[in-house]
Amino acid sequence: MNLIDFIVTVFVLVDDFYKDFSKHYRLRKSGFSPKLSDSEVITMEIVGEYLGFYKDKDIYKYFKHHWSNLFPRMPHRTNFVRQCANLWKVKEMFFEYISYNQGKWIQIVDSMPIEVCKFVRAKNTKLFKGSANYGKWFGNTFFGYRLHIKINSFGMIRKYILAPASEHDITYVEPLLENDKDCWVIGDKGYRSQPLHDKLWQENHIYFHTSLRRNDKKTSILPKQTIRKLSGIRRLIETVNGQLEEQFSIKKTTARDLWHLMNRIIRKILSHTICVFLNLKLKRDPLNLKGLISC
Numbered sequence: 001m002n003l004i005d006f007i008v009t010v011f012v013l014v015d016d017f018y019k020d021f022s023k024h025y026r027l028r029k030s031g032f033s034p035k036l037s038d039s040e041v042i043t044m045e046i047v048g049e050y051l052g053f054y055k056d057k058d059i060y061k062y063f064k065h066h067w068s069n070l071f072p073r074m075p076h077r078t079n080f081v082r083q084c085a086n087l088w089k090v091k092e093m094f095f096e097y098i099s100y101n102q103g104k105w106i107q108i109v110d111s112m113p114i115e116v117c118k119f120v121r122a123k124n125t126k127l128f129k130g131s132a133n134y135g136k137w138f139g140n141t142f143f144g145y146r147l148h149i150k151i152n153s154f155g156m157i158r159k160y161i162l163a164p165a166s167e168h169d170i171t172y173v174e175p176l177l178e179n180d181k182d183c184w185v186i187g188d189k190g191y192r193s194q195p196l197h198d199k200l201w202q203e204n205h206i207y208f209h210t211s212l213r214r215n216d217k218k219t220s221i222l223p224k225q226t227i228r229k230l231s232g233i234r235r236l237i238e239t240v241n242g243q244l245e246e247q248f249s250i251k252k253t254t255a256r257d258l259w260h261l262m263n264r265i266i267r268k269i270l271s272h273t274i275c276v277f278l279n280l281k282l283k284r285d286p287l288n289l290k291g292l293i294s295c
Contacts, residue, residue, distance in 0.1 A: 001282075003293055007070065010046050010274060015039040017094050027090070034083055035073040041083050042091060042267075044071065049271035050289070054249035054264070056081040088263035095270045098277055099159075103152040108186045108237040109176055111169050112245070113137045114162070116144040116253050116261070127256055135165025147250070147265065148172045155236050155287040156276040157269055162262065170196060173208075181205055186234045239287055240272070247289065248272060 001009070018039045027038070034041075048059030060077050068074065075083075116132050117125050122143035132144050148161040148169065161172050169190050177185060181204045189211045200206040209230050244250040248268040255261035275289045284291070 007047050011043040014042045035075040045267045046271045049268050085260050085263045088266050091266045091270050102156050106153040106184045109150050110237045111146045111148045112241050113142050114145045114147050115142045133164050133166045150176045151237055155240050157273050
């Protein structure tokens with residue numbers, strides 16, 4: 001599809017959800033309605049993130065200069081930025097709506113660091129007080145959070161949790177797998193925990209397969225061929241993490257508080273999820289995001 005078809009398709013998906021959402025939730029109790037509808041703002045954010053604009057002002061400038069025919073009622077930039085941030089919970093619910101019924105039988109979990117300021121400045125920073133803290137990533141110390149994500153075998157993100165950097169990945173396995181049953185879950189060697197694996201199997205019939213360390217004895221009951229295949233499937237999450245980092249700039253933190261940080265994270269995840277969803281509908285490679293738009 002071309003870019004204008006992409007913009008219109010995203011708007012239709014967002015607006016259909018928003019109309020149903022607004023029947024059950026009231027977002028504004030008083031005051032004037034915004035110039036741009038909430039559906040238009042969310043559409044601009046999703047498309048802007050896909051195109052590589054990770055700052056609010058860059059998204060605003062792009063649509064004001066290039067797509068004023070589609071979005072003629074552009075407000076002042078500060079009002080646009082405020083409206084974006086205030087809609088983050090709507091975007092989260094839209095993400096859950098899009099991803100809920102997508103493949104659940106094989107899922108993969110992983111985490112990545114979200115650094116909110118450089119290590120040398122972390123001691124004196126007043127940003128994110130009481131929520132961000134220190135963590136380790138491949139032997140290096142950073143200050144911020146860990147983003148825990150769960151994807152399915154198509155590469156679609158199905159759940160995410162932003163957690164303090166100091167907490168271990170294992171702590172968030174059960175929240176990530178909440179409401180999941182009768183499925184396979186794949187993780188790297190950092191998720192090795194026999195008590196956790198036994199609990200998931202006994203309570204929800206979830207088989208949690210993790211990679212073996214070099215000095216581990218082979219304890220898996222699975223044949224080598226199956227283990228190799230599962231290891232290949234697990235690499236999907238490395239592709240997704242790479243796309244979130246490179247195309248969607250998820251590790252570039254310009255927010256100065258948790259509210260705005262959550263908004264930036266959810267719209268990047270939502271933009272990625274929408275692209276995978278459209279690829280599946282068009283019977284394309286789900287993770288060929290850049291090929292979704294033809295020049």
